[in-house]
Amino acid sequence: MGRIFMFDAYGTLLDVHSAVLRAGAPLGDKAAEMSALWRQKQLEYSWVLTAMGQAGQSDFWALTQSALDFALARHGLQDSHLRQALLDAYRALDPFPEVVKVLARLKSARHRTIIFTNGTHSMIKDAMAASRLGSVIDQVITVESTGHFKPAPQVYAVAARLALADHPSEITFVSSNRWDVAGASAAGFVPVWVNRAGLPDEYASFPPMKIVADLHGVE
Numbered sequence: 504m505g506r507i508f509m510f511d512a513y514g515t516l517l518d519v520h521s522a523v524l525r526a527g528a529p530l531g532d533k534a535a536e537m538s539a540l541w542r543q544k545q546l547e548y549s550w551v552l553t554a555m556g557q558a559g560q561s562d563f564w565a566l567t568q569s570a571l572d573f574a575l576a577r578h579g580l581q582d583s584h585l586r587q588a589l590l591d592a593y594r595a596l597d598p599f600p601e602v603v604k605v606l607a608r609l610k611s612a613r614h615r616t617i618i619f620t621n622g623t624h625s626m627i628k629d630a631m632a633a634s635r636l637g638s639v640i641d642q643v644i645t646v647e648s649t650g651h652f653k654p655a656p657q658v659y660a661v662a663a664r665l666a667l668a669d670h671p672s673e674i675t676f677v678s679s680n681r682w683d684v685a686g687a688s689a690a691g692f693v694p695v696w697v698n699r700a701g702l703p704d705e706y707a708s709f710p711p712m713k714i715v716a717d718l719h720g721v722e
Contacts, residue, residue: 544570559650595633654686
């Protein structure tokens with residue numbers, strides 16, 4: 504019987520910076536900084552709302568839009584056409600180069616492949632259609648029904664239940680976000696950190712089972 508491989512979506516399977524690469528030409532030399540700030544604020548809003556007990560008031564798409572609005576304002580940009588182009592591009596992010604092949608190999612080996620994400624079902628539906636992930640993913644689990652965002656412990660418990668795991672340790676959880684890996688470790692999953700950027704480790708009390716440079720190391 505195969506194992507359960509559960510993947511974070513944004514930053515792990517999907518390149519969150521590909522939206523700016525595709526639609527951000529008007530940003531010029533501000534593009535990289537803008538993209539980084541957009542991502543930073545998107546995550547910050549999710550953490551703050553969860554800590555305040557208000558995460559149920561906004562879904563991840565609303566936070567993505569608010570984060571983009573902040574990043575554009577921070578750079579003094581008021582361009583509704585650029586804003587819409589960036590949001591449209593975010594709904595169709597590029598997968599990292601190895602993603603489809605690795606997931607296909609996992610499926611061919613009879614392992615289950617699951618996405619577990621802060622993103623909404625609508626976001627992931629669009630992303631999968633654009634990235635050809637639909638044929639290599641068995642199940643999508645989002646935090647939408649929980650009223651929390653990762654890394655709140657409640658969401659990992661819901662993910663384990665919906666994945667039909669008898670115990671969290673049956674799940675190999677894969678994420679490029681070290682804080683997400685820490686959350687999965689605390690929840691009893693077997694976490695793998697995809698450290699694409701070669702960052703120093705942190706959260707020593709909640710270590711990954713393995714650190715890999717890309718998804719090839721997950722197999």
